[in-house]
Amino acid sequence: MTALQLKDPSLWRHQACIDGAWIDADDGATIVVTNPSDGSGLGTVPRMGATETSRAIAAAHAAGGDWRRRTGKERAAILRRWYELMLQNQEDLAALMTAEQGKPLAESRGEIGYAASFIEWFAEEAKRVYGDTIPGHAPDKRIVVIKQPIGVCAAITPWNFPAAMITRKAGPALAAGCTMVLKPASQTPFSALALCLLAERAGVPKGVLSCVTGSAAAIGGELTSNPLVRKLSFTGSTEVGKVLLEQCAGTVKKTSMELGGNAPFIVFDDADLDAAVKGALVSKFRNAGQTCVCTNRFLVQDGVYDAFARKLAKAAAEMQVGDGAASGTVIGPLIDAGALEKVEEHVADARRRGARVLVGGERLGGNFYAPTVLADAKPEMRIFKEETFGPVAPLFRFHTEAEAVALANDTNFGLAAYFYGRDIARVWRVAEGLEFGMVGINEGLISTEVAPFGGVKESGLGREGSKYGIDDYLELKYLCMGGM
Numbered sequence: 065m066t067a068l069q070l071k072d073p074s075l076w077r078h079q080a081c082i083d084g085a086w087i088d089a090d091d092g093a094t095i096v097v098t099n100p101s102d103g104s105g106l107g108t109v110p111r112m113g114a115t116e117t118s119r120a121i122a123a124a125h126a127a128g129g130d131w132r133r134r135t136g137k138e139r140a141a142i143l144r145r146w147y148e149l150m151l152q153n154q155e156d157l158a159a160l161m162t163a164e165q166g167k168p169l170a171e172s173r174g175e176i177g178y179a180a181s182f183i184e185w186f187a188e189e190a191k192r193v194y195g196d197t198i199p200g201h202a203p204d205k206r207i208v209v210i211k212q213p214i215g216v217c218a219a220i221t222p223w224n225f226p227a228a229m230i231t232r233k234a235g236p237a238l239a240a241g242c243t244m245v246l247k248p249a250s251q252t253p254f255s256a257l258a259l260c261l262l263a264e265r266a267g268v269p270k271g272v273l274s275c276v277t278g279s280a281a282a283i284g285g286e287l288t289s290n291p292l293v294r295k296l297s298f299t300g301s302t303e304v305g306k307v308l309l310e311q312c313a314g315t316v317k318k319t320s321m322e323l324g325g326n327a328p329f330i331v332f333d334d335a336d337l338d339a340a341v342k343g344a345l346v347s348k349f350r351n352a353g354q355t356c357v358c359t360n361r362f363l364v365q366d367g368v369y370d371a372f373a374r375k376l377a378k379a380a381a382e383m384q385v386g387d388g389a390a391s392g393t394v395i396g397p398l399i400d401a402g403a404l405e406k407v408e409e410h411v412a413d414a415r416r417r418g419a420r421v422l423v424g425g426e427r428l429g430g431n432f433y434a435p436t437v438l439a440d441a442k443p444e445m446r447i448f449k450e451e452t453f454g455p456v457a458p459l460f461r462f463h464t465e466a467e468a469v470a471l472a473n474d475t476n477f478g479l480a481a482y483f484y485g486r487d488i489a490r491v492w493r494v495a496e497g498l499e500f501g502m503v504g505i506n507e508g509l510i511s512t513e514v515a516p517f518g519g520v521k522e523s524g525l526g527r528e529g530s531k532y533g534i535d536d537y538l539e540l541k542y543l544c545m546g547g548m
């Protein structure tokens with residue numbers, strides 16, 4: 065077992081929370097949570113199913129009336145308190161996250177700050193849910209548009225950002241006056257449960273935010289079919305997103321989908337190469353490459369291909385791999401053996417088809433994989449078509465701008481893209497030509513609460529964060545007053 069020394073041990077919850085009660089599964093079943101660094105057991109959480117989920121939905125529905133009747137200002141004050149409590153407990157929350165997810169402690173601290181920023185942002189947005197008046201279409205008519213909370217919302221979140229993916233949904237939902245039932249990833253439930261405890265301490269009323277841990281299919285089946293749930297927000301793989309979209313169709317639920325990615329990173333001949341390498345490192349190797357906005361394909365123009373390859377390989381070779389809790393670790397473990405196998409398969413396929421390993425290219429024991437740079441990668445390789453979700457940087461060569469944009473867009477995904485170049489006319493041409501929801505231009509780290517996060521094509525539906533993010537939790541109502 066991993067021994068975790070928390071300043072506030074009460075943050076480490078081994079029960080789920082439904083309607084303000086911390087409880088076990090009805091049948092007492094549990095899930096073991098392990099540390100991906102060494103496979104040691106961290107503890108257990110309840111393995112719940114449809115019955116417990118149905119109770120959480122009913123509680124959310126019951127609590128919704130009072131919560132939506134509160135003013136935006138009242139909800140804002142509670143959310144602000146939640147934000148403050150997250151920052152006050154940042155060290156403990158980061159320790160829990162590194163233990164269950166594996167990312168380096170510095171990244172976990174950063175994620176807690178990032179996660180808290182969504183609560184801070186939507187505490188402010190709660191006070192600014194404005195409607196419209198519209199000039200009437202007849203002298204005796206007056207038209208008003210108001211915005212109202214959708215109602216009971218469901219959230220299903222992934223393991224790679226165990227805190228930020230929750231607050232990116234719960235923040236706007238609660239700010240808008242909605243209530244929420246959350247199902248976190250089974251591999252990282254402790255972060256979710258600690259956040260829910262802090263929400264309770266901040267004054268979020270019982271029933272407004274419940275967290276159900278356990279069987280994804282059973283819990284998901286109830287969340288997507290129960291008619292009391294009016295919206296589902298999901299972050300995870302495109303494959304699961306499609307299943308959930310189908311399941312939501314039966315009750316015509318609103319959905320927000322943040323799904324997979326296949327980000328290109330284009331380096332033009334006129335790029336600042338040192339800046340491009342710096343951007344490449346953060347966009348590729350953050351969370352050991354396990355983020356949906358990680359670069360998956362490096363497209364490098366002829367004139368700078370060899371220099372960029374040399375610089376990137378040198379930097380990758382210097383990255384320290386190890387337990388996320390160990391000092392100096394830059395690359396932690398992959399989440400599990402399945403993730404490691406997928407990375408190995410991608411590298412093996414690339415090598416069979418002619419790729420050269422400049423650095424790395426091997427597992428390091430356990431769930432650890434060496435930061436890897438592959439030269440001479442080709443579009444027929446799996447690593448071009450599929451999301452690797454690991455610390456592997458394949459370098460593809462291109463000749464012309466048109467070829468680079470065509471290669472970049474040659475995917476069913478459309479989440480994030482990046483490019484480095486300095487010709488201003490080309491910057492505009494390429495930015496407008498890329499079929500992605502987010503584009504980093506001479507920048508490799510683009511995620512922030514103030515900007516709309518989301519993708520096109522099979523990378524998802526809707527946007528999270530920014531002034532647009534709360535709209536996904538509101539319904540427009542048109543009032544037409546006659547006889548005036």
Ligand SMILES: NC(=O)C1=CN([C@@H]2O[C@H](COP(=O)(O)OP(=O)(O)OC[C@H]3O[C@@H](n4cnc5c(N)ncnc54)[C@H](OP(=O)(O)O)[C@@H]3O)[C@@H](O)[C@H]2O)C=CC1
Nearest residue numbers: 221222223248249250280284300301304322323324325356
């Ligand atoms: N666009 C974005 O912002 C993000 C996209 N992703 C994408 O997600 C993938 C990696 O994350 P990963 O967690 O493996 O993704 P998954 O899609 O496997 O899991 C995500 C969540 O969905 C749950 N889930 C899985 N199957 C079902 C089901 N049938 N019904 C209901 N819920 C289900 C999981 O529960 P359980 O853990 O219990 O299986 C987990 O909570 C990558 O493709 C990545 O690109 C990840 C993060 C962000």
Ligand SMILES: O=C(O)[C@H](O)CS(=O)(=O)O
Nearest residue numbers: 224225354355356357511
């Ligand atoms: O889950 C993810 O990959 C996150 O959305 C990435 S980010 O928001 O931290 O960039």
